[in-house]
Amino acid sequence: MSQDFDAAASRQAERLALTFLDRVWQPPHDLDAIDELMTEDYVITSGGQTIRGREAFKAWVKAFQGLLLDARTDNQDVFASPSGDRVVSRWLCSGRNNGMLGTPADGRPIAFSGVAIWTVRDGRLAECWVERSAWELYQQLSSPE
Template structure:
């Protein structure tokens, strides 16, 4: 049976995802925003790894941003399901290589795309599945500049 359309929840879910991308993945990288935007038991699955809990997620984001200097993630498209309890973003992440995927930290500009699918619970992001173009990124990193 189709879900009823809830325009308010739909817009709130989209706004929540955009706020997360803007505050956490754009300079100056406000990691404390994670406390506001994610549930305490937040779970993310990315690159074959599952990170559980807000504090573990903060540490994961910090470590990622240390590997990708000047990291920024720009939303290309966002949409939520009719009930507003799922939201998807297609995005592009860019920065300077500081050892991504175990490669030498050469400072060269890199970029890759990805998709994030979140579950929204009680007005916060509760769970996420991320797929990113890791193969294309690896090719960039292992090709001589």
């Protein structure tokens, strides 16, 4: 099955993912940007959990950012499918531990990498699958400072 190449749609999907990372996952964490960038029925699967709907996603992001103070996610690489209906970002997330993975909130700096794969529909992010280096993060948090 071949996909038609649409350079403009592919670039637009990449910009959409980067805009999401910049506005939502960089200070000052503009959670209202989710209304602009995600479909109303947005679905994300991350850490074995599926969150459905924009409002539920906003609450999940807010809770996550509460566990990772000064959270920031920096894109390392982004690319989209030829048709622009899928976009992938490899990123690095960092901040200060405030109870990540059930560990004591010790405020120490932490960082972990991950990959997000989104489906793009009608110019918005519609669905996402996230894989992050949770085991490595847990080891980091479990070791003495």
